[in-house]
Amino acid sequence: MLQSYMKIKQAWRLGMKDMPIFHGSRQRSQLKKPTWIIILVSLVSFFVICAYVFPSKNSAVCSLFSSRGCNKHFDWRSPAPLRELTDQEIASRVVVRDVLMNTPAVVPKSPKIAFLFLTPGALPFEKLWDRFFQGHEGKFSIYIHASKDRPVRLSRYFVDREIRSYAVAWGKITMVDAERRLLANALKDPDNLHFVLLSESCIPLRDFDYIYNYLMYTNVSFVDNFSDPGVHGHGRFSEHMRPVIEKKDFQKGAQWFTMKRQHAVIVLADYLYYSKFHDFCKPSKEDGYCYSDEHYLPTFFNMFDPAGIANWSVTHVDWSEKKWHPKSYKRRDVSYELLRSIASITESVHITSEAKEEVQIRPCLWNGNERPCYLFARKFAAETLDTLLQLFPNYTSS
Numbered sequence: 001m002l003q004s005y006m007k008i009k010q011a012w013r014l015g016m017k018d019m020p021i022f023h024g025s026r027q028r029s030q031l032k033k034p035t036w037i038i039i040l041v042s043l044v045s046f047f048v049i050c051a052y053v054f055p056s057k058n059s060a061v062c063s064l065f066s067s068r069g070c071n072k073h074f075d076w077r078s079p080a081p082l083r084e085l086t087d088q089e090i091a092s093r094v095v096v097r098d099v100l101m102n103t104p105a106v107v108p109k110s111p112k113i114a115f116l117f118l119t120p121g122a123l124p125f126e127k128l129w130d131r132f133f134q135g136h137e138g139k140f141s142i143y144i145h146a147s148k149d150r151p152v153r154l155s156r157y158f159v160d161r162e163i164r165s166y167a168v169a170w171g172k173i174t175m176v177d178a179e180r181r182l183l184a185n186a187l188k189d190p191d192n193l194h195f196v197l198l199s200e201s202c203i204p205l206r207d208f209d210y211i212y213n214y215l216m217y218t219n220v221s222f223v224d225n226f227s228d229p230g231v232h233g234h235g236r237f238s239e240h241m242r243p244v245i246e247k248k249d250f251q252k253g254a255q256w257f258t259m260k261r262q263h264a265v266i267v268l269a270d271y272l273y274y275s276k277f278h279d280f281c282k283p284s285k286e287d288g289y290c291y292s293d294e295h296y297l298p299t300f301f302n303m304f305d306p307a308g309i310a311n312w313s314v315t316h317v318d319w320s321e322k323k324w325h326p327k328s329y330k331r332r333d334v335s336y337e338l339l340r341s342i343a344s345i346t347e348s349v350h351i352t353s354e355a356k357e358e359v360q361i362r363p364c365l366w367n368g369n370e371r372p373c374y375l376f377a378r379k380f381a382a383e384t385l386d387t388l389l390q391l392f393p394n395y396t397s398s
Contacts, residue, residue, distance in 0.1 A: 114186035119200035121149035124382035130155035171283035224253030230353030236290035238280035253298035256315035312348035
């Protein structure tokens with residue numbers, strides 16, 4: 001670095017010696033063009049070297065030009081694997097590498113967030129979402145996967161936003177198929193840079209501007225991920241997934257993600273790892289009650305870009321009742337205090353399913369700074385709509 005600087009300094013001095021003194025516009029033509037070219041190239045080289053050695057700490061710059069952000073260099077020159085990779089594994093790794101490392105950063109003039117609604121049909125909080133989106137046209141797009149029926153939409157933002165949809169069964173691979181289908185349709189719009197998966201029971205916890213900035217200017221995708229050695233974690237692993245996926249790589253996390261465009265692309269490009277979950281992760285006793293929507297994405301990203309995900313979901317879900325399904329909020333539960341308390345949480349909590357539970361608590365870091373974890377929340381019953389409309393937008397204020 002020092003040698004480069006000295007060379008640039010020397011080139012600058014040489015250029016100054018050859019530079020005529022200006023006495024008027026007529027003498028500008030006397031400048032020696034080759035000297036200026038040398039100076040210009042030298043200065044550009046100097047700044048490029050500085051930018052590489054001393055990368056910017058600005059979150060906006062980092063998030064726009066890297067899925068991993070500053071100080072998170074992704075090195076594919078890892079030690080040789082313990083076994084010879086199959087052709088499919090080599091192809092998958094090459095595709096992922098090229099998308100993450102070699103895809104040019106193209107920032108559209110009007111970058112948008114794609115909101116992906118995964119629902120059987122109805123969207124009971126359509127009126128609430130309508131208020132949330134008002135005044136922010138051009139900054140978002142909406143896609144709806146309605147697996148059972150297509151009721152008449154009440155909001156202009158939701159009219160004709162359904163994509164081609166198929167049946168979805170709880171806990172089965174069809175849930176992942178629907179997520180990939182939503183991503184595929186949203187990726188057709190080059191202005192969509194971030195993708196948010198939501199259910200019909202989700203509500204926003206913050207106003208649109210807060211959520212837009214939180215997602216657009218971050219350097220990660222918010223994919224939940226942790227290692228659970230217990231029966232509901234590694235206990236669901238199938239030996240048939242080997243050698244492509246090892247037990248140590250098998251991760252767990254909430255279904256509800258947000259992800260940057262590069263990550264959405266590699267999810268759609270993947271077939272090999274997806275196929276292992278398609279074939280060997282099923283909600284049956286024989287398969288260890290494995291739910292692919294809880295394991296596929298956490299495992300995939302943990303293997304290929306662990307530094308590129310936050311390891312928590314920005315959608316709050318209450319599992320305190322320790323049942324197969326999370327707590328469902330009824331009308332009597334909903335209040336300003338409840339919503340603000342959820343929105344103020346600054347730590348993510350994971351609990352393993354071992355006989356002796358391990359509670360894993362981590363601060364929610366947004367570009368290295370502690371911030372509230374959650375932007376959305378579920379599950380809210382349809383009967384809570386009127387109460388939520390009365391509280392909106394007061395409960396979303398920072």
